[in-house]
Amino acid sequence: MEDRVLIRRIKKGDKAAFEELVVKHYENIFAYCFRRTGSRQDAEDLTQEVFLKLVKAVYKYQSTGKFSNFIFTIAVNCCNDFLRRQVRQNEREAAGDASGELTGNVMPVEQGAEEKAIIREDSRVLYRRLAGLNDTQREALILHYFHGFRAREIAAMTGVPLATAKSRIRQGMEHLRRQYTDEGEEEL
Amino acid sequence: MKDYIPEVSTARMQQVIQAGQNFMEKNLPERTPLMSLFTEQMRYVSKFFWACQVLVLLTAAAAVIVLPPGFEYAERLISGISPFVCFLAVPEMTKDLYWDMSELENVCKNSSSTIFLIRLIIVGLANIFTLTGIAGIFAGAFEEVFVRIVICGMVPFVWENAMCLLLTKILPVKSRTGAVILCVIMAMAVAAVSSSVLPLSQENPHMQFVWLASAAAGTALIAAEVKMILRERKEGVFLWN
Structure with a gap:
């Protein structure tokens, strides 16, 4: 329904x-x-x-x-x-x-202990990387990439201008990429 | 991106459902019946407003007694009277803003916009009822066409309301007395202008167009103003003065 x-x-x-x-x-x-x-x-x-x-x-x-x-x-x-x-x-x-x-x-x-066992390694690494971002970038990335919201919708949800939401997504993604490449891991 | 999310606990989900349903049970939505809303708001309409309606009706009746049957300036007369039918309408509808009651109304069960709309309907219906009564009296006593008399009364009525709404919004009116004074001055101006314009009965097609266009323009202006006020009240933004 x-x-x-x-x-x-x-x-x-x-x-x-x-x-x-x-x-x-x-x-x-x-x-x-x-x-x-x-x-x-x-x-x-x-x-x-x-x-x-x-x-x-x-x-x-x-x-x-x-x-x-x-x-x-x-x-x-x-x-x-x-x-x-x-x-x-x-x-x-x-x-x-x-x-x-x-x-x-x-x-x-x-x-x-039990949950540690079941958390996949890549998820754990990803979460650790995400934790390294600032809170606003993390919030924008989660909403955009995991939940499929567009920048315009994220801007409305978080109460920021569209340009700010877009730049948070972009900067967050760059930050994550940098972290992965710096440590020689596969890109997202 | 793909990641790991733990499985949802059904027990926890049921707990959420239960908590929400308990809240719903204790907080059943209460909607005030429309009739109660009207009767509730009727009590808050000033006695002066009702007295004014009666007074204008009595004035019209007195005019019928004093003036001879078949009086040829009936249309000018109703044009001069009709702004005074409604000069208290705008101060009545917006008095919450002058008495600092809007904050209180905003946290009450009925929204500020609903209350404004209900007051608008009460005041508007009372005014239209009075105006129709006057038009009926004049049409009967002075042997005029009823519709023509109504139009000659309606145009100044519409413009009086439109201009009063506009002016109380633009000018720094801080009290109800100020608003009433402003609306009385406006009523005198509208009455002077409308009663000096050639009435409909003059066999002039241009004048008919002028009256009808004026009625349409005034109504459109009021509709736009009311829409703006309702939107502002819904958003909780009062840009009054």
Whole structure:
């Protein structure tokens, strides 16, 4: 069923429509959150937050564009808030740490032993490279290359001009390429 | 780019669905029935506005008593009266902006644009009802064609509203009293201009064109202004003054 039909039904209080909407978009939103955070637990929590924010905002939602843009805008904001909180927390911890070493990572890679085993090596390398980018470039790259959004849509989601979104994608990609070629690994 | 994404946990997905459905259950969307919205807003329309409608109707009735049957300037007369039917309309529709109530209205259940639209309908219908009443009285008493009388009343009415909306937007009007004074001055100007223009009954095809074109232009201007106001209110941007 089309998203706008589901939204209309949710607005009328149809709970089955909400279930259908979650089933339809859960995987995609979870994947985005995982790519941004690198942690399954955080990604699951953030995905829940995204859908709860969605159901609160849906009554005011007016179908003016693609629904995926709307839900991804919520996801982008949730992830940005989360990462900002994490950076602040890391800074606080670093300030309290005598050695001054950062104890956290802006984009941590999975730490669980079981999950370590199943994470493919190339994904791990890619995530480490992505973690080396600044947050705005990483955000733009994930949305563009993994989720297929155009620069115009990313600009709208992140609230920046089109030129800025384009330059973030370009610079992020150049940065990644440079990292791979510098270390003699195959290009993306 | 391809990467590894862990498998989605069905249990976690069900948890999300449950949480969302619980929220939906507790927050059932409540829509105010249109009728309640009208009756609610009717209470906030100023008594002066209703008094003004009655006063103008009484003035028209008095004119019928004083003036002789078959009075030949009925069209000029209604052109002079009609701006005073609606001079309180614009201050009434925009009073939330002068009384600093817009912020409050913005966080209420009904959007600011909905409230503006409801007020516009109430005030507009009351004005049109009064104007039609006056036109009916004049057409009957002075043996004039009803449609012609209505057009002669409608054109100044439309222009009074259009100009008042425009001026209250452009000029630095900061209070409702200021807006009322501005609209009274505008009503006098519109009445003076419209009653001095040759009326429709003069057998002049150009004058018929002028009246009809003027009605169309005034209506188009009002429609554009209302559309702009509604858009600004929807976006939460008030560029008033």
